[in-house]
Amino acid sequence: DTGVSQNPRHKITKRGQNVTFRCDPISEHNRLYWYRQTLGQGPEFLTYFQNEAQLEKSRLLSDRFSAERPKGSFSTLEIQRTEQGDSAMYLCASSSLSTSDFTDTQYFGPGTRLTVL
Amino acid sequence: AQSVAQPEDQVNVAEGNPLTVKCTYSVSGNPYLFWYVQYPNRGLQFLLKYITGDNLVKGSYGFEAEFNKSQTSFHLKKPSALVSDSALYFCAVRNTNAGKSTFGDGTTLTVKP
Numbered sequence: 535d536t537g538v539s540q541n542p543r544h545k546i547t548k549r550g551q552n553v554t555f556r557c558d559p560i561s562e563h564n565r566l567y568w569y570r571q572t573l574g575q576g577p578e579f580l581t582y583f584q585n586e587a588q589l590e591k592s593r594l595l596s597d598r599f600s601a602e603r604p605k606g607s608f609s610t611l612e613i614q615r616t617e618q619g620d621s622a623m624y625l626c627a628s629s630s631l632s633t634s635d636f637t638d639t640q641y642f643g644p645g646t647r648l649t650v651l
Numbered sequence: 652a653q654s655v656a657q658p659e660d661q662v663n664v665a666e667g668n669p670l671t672v673k674c675t676y677s678v679s680g681n682p683y684l685f686w687y688v689q690y691p692n693r694g695l696q697f698l699l700k701y702i703t704g705d706n707l708v709k710g711s712y713g714f715e716a717e718f719n720k721s722q723t724s725f726h727l728k729k730p731s732a733l734v735s736d737s738a739l740y741f742c743a744v745r746n747t748n749a750g751k752s753t754f755g756d757g758t759t760l761t762v763k764p
Contacts, residue, residue, distance in 0.1 A: 538694070565750070567750075575757070576655075576754030576755050579751040579752070582751060584750075589750055592751075625694060627695075638683075639697060639700055640685075642694035642695040642696070643694050644692075645693075645694050
C-alpha cells in the first residue's frame with residue numbers, strides 16, 4: 535500500500551494524559567500536513583512541514599500540541615495534558631510540491647480518532 | 652484570508668438523475684480549487700482540481716466541476732448519480748502561494764434508488 539498511513543486508528547485516553555500519533559506519508563512526498571476534523575465540520579489546518587522544516591502553525595495549535603518530522607519522512611503529533619475538547623479525528627495528508635505538481639494536491643490518510651474521557 | 656462556503660448541508664437526488672453540489676470561495680489572488688469525498692470512518696479521497704484554463708474539470712468516478720470566476724464558484728456535478736456516490740463531499744481552496752488548504756464544512760450527498 536503506497537498511500538498515507540496513520541497510527542493508531544483509534545485512541546481513547548483520560549483527560550490529562552499525553553498522546554502521540556504517527557503519520558507515514560506517501561514515499562518521496564516532501565510536504566506533510568496535519569488537520570483536525572470534528573463532527574459536522576471540514577478539516578481544520580493545524581500545521582505543515584516541507585521536508586523536516588515546520589513552515590506554518592495554526593493558532594489552533596496551542597502550546598499543548600507539538601509536531602515533528604525529524605528526518606523529513608514520518609511525522610508525529612503529540613498532545614500533552616489532553617482535554618475533552620481535543621476529541622476529534624486527526625488527519626494527516628502528504629503532497630509533492632514539484633514542477634510536475636505545482637498545485638500541491640494533498641492525499642489524506644485514514645485518520646486517528648481521539649476520544650478524551 | 653481564504654474561505655469556502657458549501658451552502659447545502661444535504662443534497663438528495665434519485666439514482667440516474669444529475670447531481671450538483673455547490674461551493675463558493677474567497678481567496679486573494681488566483682485559486683487552486685479541489686473536491687474531496689469522504690466515506691464513513693475514512694480519510695478524504697481526492698476527486699478533482701482546478702488549476703487554470705478550461706472552466707470544466709473532469710475527475711474521478713465520472714465527476715466534473717465547473718469553475719466560474721465571476722461568481723467565485725466551483726460546483727461539483729455528475730450527469731447520472733449512483734447510489735454508491737452517497738458520501739460526504741468537501742470543497743477546498745488554496746491560494747497559489749499558500750501551503751495550507753481551507754475546507755468547507757461539507758455536503759452530505761444521498762442518492763436514493
